[in-house]
Amino acid sequence: MASLNALIAVCLAYVFLLFCVAFLAERAGMKGQMGWLLRSPLVYTLSLSIYCTGWTFYGAVGYAARSGLEYVTIYLGPSLVIVGWWWVLRRLVRIGRSHKVTSIADLISSRYGKSNALAIVVTIMAVIGVTPYIALQLQSVTSSLAIFAAADDGTFSQSTDASAAGFWIAVGLALFTVLFGTRNLNVNERHHGVVIAVAVEAVVKLIALMAVGAFVVWGIAGGVSDTLERIDASALGTWQIDGSRWAGLTFLSAAAFLCLPRMFQVMVVENDDERHLQIASWAFPLYLMLMSLFVVPIAVIGLDLLPAGSNPDFFVLSLPLSQGREGLATLSFLGGFSSATSMVIVATLALSTMVSNHVVMPIFLYLRQGGATQSGDVRNVVLLSRRLSILGIIGLGYVYYQASGGSSALAAIGLISFAGVAQFLPAMLGGIFWRGATRVGALVGLGVGFSLWVFTMLLPSFGPGVVLSVDTFQNGFLGIGWLRPQALFGIPGIDPTVHAVFWSLLLNAASFACVSLVTFPHPLERLQGAQFVNVFQHSAQTRGWQVSVAESEDLMIMTQRILGAREAQLLFQREATMQGRRGYLPEPTPDFLQRLERELAGSVGAATAHAMIGQIVGGTSVSVQDLLAVADESAQMLEYSSQLEAKSRELSQTAAQLRQANDKLTRLSHQKDAFLSQISHELRTPMTSIRAFSEIMRDTEGLEDREKAKYANIIHVEAIRLTRLLDDLLDLSVLENGQVTLNVQSGELSDLLDRAVATAQASESREIEVQREALRENVQLHTDLDRLGQVFINLITNAQKYCRAEKPVLRIEVSQLGKAVAVDFIDNGFGVPHASRDVMFEKFSRVGAEDGKGAGLGLAICREIMTRLGGDVTYLDGTGGTGFRVLLPQSQALAAQ
Amino acid sequence: MAKPGTPLFLERDGYRRRRMMDAIRLLVILGAGLWMIPLLWPTQGVADGQAVPTSKALLYVFGVWWALIAISAYLARRLGRIPAQTDDTGAL
Numbered sequence A: 001m002a003s004l005n006a007l008i009a010v011c012l013a014y015v016f017l018l019f020c021v022a023f024l025a026e027r028a029g030m031k032g033q034m035g036w037l038l039r040s041p042l043v044y045t046l047s048l049s050i051y052c053t054g055w056t057f058y059g060a061v062g063y064a065a066r067s068g069l070e071y072v073t074i075y076l077g078p079s080l081v082i083v084g085w086w087w088v089l090r091r092l093v094r095i096g097r098s099h100k101v102t103s104i105a106d107l108i109s110s111r112y113g114k115s116n117a118l119a120i121v122v123t124i125m126a127v128i129g130v131t132p133y134i135a136l137q138l139q140s141v142t143s144s145l146a147i148f149a150a151a152d153d154g155t156f157s158q159s160t161d162a163s164a165a166g167f168w169i170a171v172g173l174a175l176f177t178v179l180f181g182t183r184n185l186n187v188n189e190r191h192h193g194v195v196i197a198v199a200v201e202a203v204v205k206l207i208a209l210m211a212v213g214a215f216v217v218w219g220i221a222g223g224v225s226d227t228l229e230r231i232d233a234s235a236l237g238t239w240q241i242d243g244s245r246w247a248g249l250t251f252l253s254a255a256a257f258l259c260l261p262r263m264f265q266v267m268v269v270e271n272d273d274e275r276h277l278q279i280a281s282w283a284f285p286l287y288l289m290l291m292s293l294f295v296v297p298i299a300v301i302g303l304d305l306l307p308a309g310s311n312p313d314f315f316v317l318s319l320p321l322s323q324g325r326e327g328l329a330t331l332s333f334l335g336g337f338s339s340a341t342s343m344v345i346v347a348t349l350a351l352s353t354m355v356s357n358h359v360v361m362p363i364f365l366y367l368r369q370g371g372a373t374q375s376g377d378v379r380n381v382v383l384l385s386r387r388l389s390i391l392g393i394i395g396l397g398y399v400y401y402q403a404s405g406g407s408s409a410l411a412a413i414g415l416i417s418f419a420g421v422a423q424f425l426p427a428m429l430g431g432i433f434w435r436g437a438t439r440v441g442a443l444v445g446l447g448v449g450f451s452l453w454v455f456t457m458l459l460p461s462f463g464p465g466v467v468l469s470v471d472t473f474q475n476g477f478l479g480i481g482w483l484r485p486q487a488l489f490g491i492p493g494i495d496p497t498v499h500a501v502f503w504s505l506l507l508n509a510a511s512f513a514c515v516s517l518v519t520f521p522h523p524l525e526r527l528q529g530a531q532f533v534n535v536f537q538h539s540a541q542t543r544g545w546q547v548s549v550a551e552s553e554d555l556m557i558m559t560q561r562i563l564g565a566r567e568a569q570l571l572f573q574r575e576a577t578m579q580g581r582r583g584y585l586p587e588p589t590p591d592f593l594q595r596l597e598r599e600l601a602g603s604v605g606a607a608t609a610h611a612m613i614g615q616i617v618g619g620t621s622v623s624v625q626d627l628l629a630v631a632d633e634s635a636q637m638l639e640y641s642s643q644l645e646a647k648s649r650e651l652s653q654t655a656a657q658l659r660q661a662n663d664k665l666t667r668l669s670h671q672k673d674a675f676l677s678q679i680s681h682e683l684r685t686p687m688t689s690i691r692a693f694s695e696i697m698r699d700t701e702g703l704e705d706r707e708k709a710k711y712a713n714i715i716h717v718e719a720i721r722l723t724r725l726l727d728d729l730l731d732l733s734v735l736e737n738g739q740v741t742l743n744v745q746s747g748e749l750s751d752l753l754d755r756a757v758a759t760a761q762a763s764e765s766r767e768i769e770v771q772r773e774a775l776r777e778n779v780q781l782h783t784d785l786d787r788l789g790q791v792f793i794n795l796i797t798n799a800q801k802y803c804r805a806e807k808p809v810l811r812i813e814v815s816q817l818g819k820a821v822a823v824d825f826i827d828n829g830f831g832v833p834h835a836s837r838d839v840m841f842e843k844f845s846r847v848g849a850e851d852g853k854g855a856g857l858g859l860a861i862c863r864e865i866m867t868r869l870g871g872d873v874t875y876l877d878g879t880g881g882t883g884f885r886v887l888l889p890q891s892q893a894l895a896a897q
Numbered sequence B: 001m002a003k004p005g006t007p008l009f010l011e012r013d014g015y016r017r018r019r020m021m022d023a024i025r026l027l028v029i030l031g032a033g034l035w036m037i038p039l040l041w042p043t044q045g046v047a048d049g050q051a052v053p054t055s056k057a058l059l060y061v062f063g064v065w066w067a068l069i070a071i072s073a074y075l076a077r078r079l080g081r082i083p084a085q086t087d088d089t090g091a092l
Helices: A004-031 A041-051 A054-083 A089-098 A104-111 A116-152 A160-181 A192-221 A224-233 A243-259 A261-269 A276-293 A295-305 A312-322 A326-367 A378-404 A410-421 A424-433 A439-458 A470-475 A496-518 A523-533 A552-563 A565-578 A590-604 A606-617 A624-699 A705-736 A749-763 A785-802 A858-868 B012-035 B054-079
Strands: A745-748 A769-772 A779-783 A809-817 A820-827 A872-875 A883-888 A893-895
Touching (some): A004 A116, A004 A326, A041 A054, A054 A192, A054 B012, A089 A261, A104 A261, A104 A523, A116 A261, A116 A312, A116 A326, A116 A378, A116 A424, A160 A192, A192 A295, A192 A326, A224 A295, A224 B054, A312 A326, A326 A606, A378 A552, A410 A439, A552 A606, A590 A606, A745 A749, A749 A809, A785 A809, A785 A820, A785 A858, A785 A883, B012 B054
Antiparallel strands (some): A820 A883
């Protein structure tokens, strides 16, 4: 028989080995060596195995011995969760990494607006839910020692020696956790020592269980088929599982897998690379499958071989012992020891982080208002509070273990604990998938779920008459019939576990959803919600801090106290370099404050980090005004850009207009040049004639009278031509300057046209046939008739001069256009070239450049006159010849009644 | 939600990867469905010969387990290295 002392010696050696491994891993991690191992997906997968605790190692066999295959549901749930990693785990890990989440309490608090109240609630619930579980681990180790002792010589006293063993185990675990769990503060610097030790223990427990299983199947039962026959022949031989428990427990274990603080710690917080999930998605189910493969055979053979009344929870130990296999039993003991210790270490680490970040630190900060920048090293305070939390939690577990007396079946506590932490599920999943989830909703949901869990599961577990009276069990709380702890709402007959899980989670989720629907989140909550839910779209960060108030130096001092001087200086220097500044102090931009808060959150949790920066920056980071300012800013930018667009449109329009104007100006300039040469020509031709003929008359002797008269006549005609030209110029200049006075008279349009046609035909030698419609011309005018006549004459003369038709015809059409009267002069010529149309009303513009007769002033004068008279003259398109329209406004054209 | 600029249709490789992701998403539903089939097995009030023997149940549950592990491993391999920065659709 293996002596107890030998076992203890082996155990101590094993513990020593673990310390060494952890120590080496920690050193390698600090030096940056062995990254291939420390950051490998294999280690990640193995570290997930802390899901399999002492409860699993020993309890699963006991569970199977009592209820057959039902034990397997505890593994099916996690297998499904990790096989479906793409749905939830990937998202959780991404959020955990981008927001530097330190624990599940931190995740929930951070999601709901960095609410510390929520963090405290989650922390307390986690401590209440997990402490019994830690006690359970202590119990499993001491009980397994007792089994050995009983097999040895029976000197091991259940009461005194067991509690002493429990005490020393607790001390050892606390020591290990403090040593390797609080070595560094920043959770994002992984706990390499702990993770490696956990991975080693994972291998040990797997090998141990498989060794016992193989021994049972091939050593005792004699092969697989024999084993299966023995299983069928045993009391567990047929499928007798309650369907509701099968489904309910699978769901519960899946929920607990996501929500257990220790699972969150290894799965999300210690995750180094999102892609490790990809490997774990098949490797971890494989691990779970192997862990549960031999459970039923061990249970069946144990029930067969061991005397009735032996505790089935420890068949894994007692079966090899009964067969005289002490080595195997020792290995098995180490497996159970590993399962228990690794769970306690990680669970304590996770809980202590939560307690210190969400309970101790806020109280510390509250007690020292404005204290983060003052004297005292916050870093040490955080570490100290975390160490004390570790001691406190393990101590609590030990006290619970002592108090409970180690009697109840292991599996029961396990399930109660699962159901307790599963209450986080609605708030967590709602938080990462639903932007509408609010803080109040989460608080109410957690509160409802937790109270129901306490009432229907935790308190009844102590048995009738212990905490809840027998009367309460039978007649309901305070005698209210539908408040019976195991038959809520008067529905009896449901399995108690399924009953508690179903009602607590259902009402938890329902109240969470309903309250979320009717409440309104505050701004920070909405920002965080959007970031958590849309973590894959934008890993951008919440904008929040006001810039001007924060002092870089204060921030630096505070950061040094949390991260340590060297890290803080490195961080600040990096930031300063990024901002393009020399030295250590970056500008406290909102971006920088954001990153700093994340860094600090990695050490002390989101809510505390937020509060600490808040102390320096001053007050709440995000007010509605800030949000409005941000919104305003973006609205302004939107408006600005649309203004820019409009402006650029306007600019291109203006540019086009300018180009047109420029073209016109260029043409006008050409025209002016042409006109100047023209006008000098026009002036010089008569002047030359006048000079030449006057010189002839002066110098030539003996001119005949007839010749003198002829020459004098030529001089006279040329002088008249000059005068007319000068008159025109003068006229135009007067009109343009607005100095003209109108001589308003009344008269008939037809008379005016008669006179104009007669005058034009008299002055111009070329014949033109004029077609008119006398009836339509019967319009009474009240305007300056002389000026209007001048316009008509000009237009008719133009037609006479420029109409190139063989038999020129001019139609004069009068028509009523609304209230105005239009007089159209349309000839059968070739029209005006398109290019000339927009300049032909300008001064000096001459359409037919080859024709030297006019000075190009006629149309300009017409337009000026018509403008003065309040009408207009325009070129008329599409007439088949050259057409002009004179438009007389109504006031000047009174239709003859 | 598609980001602006994400193409509506993908080239062959990208398309295959998306379908692998779909398969990963669906696998868990398949697993849950298969493991809930025992709910349909008779439990009470059946004649001795009619009840499902535990050995069969054991083989079924563990068979499904093996299958899930194998398919999951195959899909994880087929998916290849997912880029560090992906959105929900796996697009960069």
